[in-house]
Amino acid sequence: MNYSRQRAEVLDQIREHEDHPTADVIFAELRQKDPSISLATVYRNLKLLSDLGEIRKLSFVSGADHFDSTIxxxxxxxxxxxxxxxxxxxxxxxxxxxxxxxxxxxxxxxxxxxxxxxxxxxxxxxxxxxxxx
Missing domain, CATH: 3.30.1490.190 (Ferric-uptake regulator, C-terminal dimerisarion domain)
Structure with missing residues (x-):
């Protein structure tokens, strides 16, 4: 898999959390650092990181999916x-x-x-x- 700066930023942002943020939380935090990042980019990279086993997607929580850097x-x-x-x-x-x-x-x-x-x-x-x- 090729390196992606935005994917690395998404992963780093999740790793900064001890809680389990949603995509919207990650997006809001990254938007402060990089106003050009889109919500679609965040969702796409969260899905890819989850598919690759770099993070865990927690779907058992009511409402939005949460993401966990502890795999x-x-x-x-x-x-x-x-x-x-x-x-x-x-x-x-x-x-x-x-x-x-x-x-x-x-x-x-x-x-x-x-x-x-x-x-x-x-x-x-x-x-x-x-x-x-």
Whole structure:
């Protein structure tokens, strides 16, 4: 694959995030650095980087796809209030794949596990609203 300055910029921008940005967030940030970049260019490069295995596209989140620069298997937590996606640095349950294979007519190549709940930041906001009543 040939080098592309814009593809490198998209990848670098994703790697700057600890959260999991959407294409619109990446586009807005890159637009500040390079006003000539288009949303179509960002989408095209996100798709290509995802297809190449350089990043992970997270489609399990409600709404827009999010992108993750950590490609090794790991789990996520999604806040049901603000929609932020967090990595969970726990060991991946590899035995889950072989156990699940007993119930399906095929071979499993991996799994995604998403925990849902309320993040501390949203919980604190909720707590401060309750105390103001």
């Amino acid at each position: 090794k298997p790991h789990y996520h937590f999604v806040c049901e209030r603000c929609g932020k996606v967090y990595d969970i640095p726990m060991k991946v349950a590899e035995a889950l794949d072989s156990e699940a294979e007993m119930y399906i007519p095929g071979a499993i190549t991996g799994h995604d596990l998403v925990f849902r709940g309320i993040c501390d930041e949203c919980g604190a906001l909720e707590g401060s609203r309750d105390s103001q009543k």
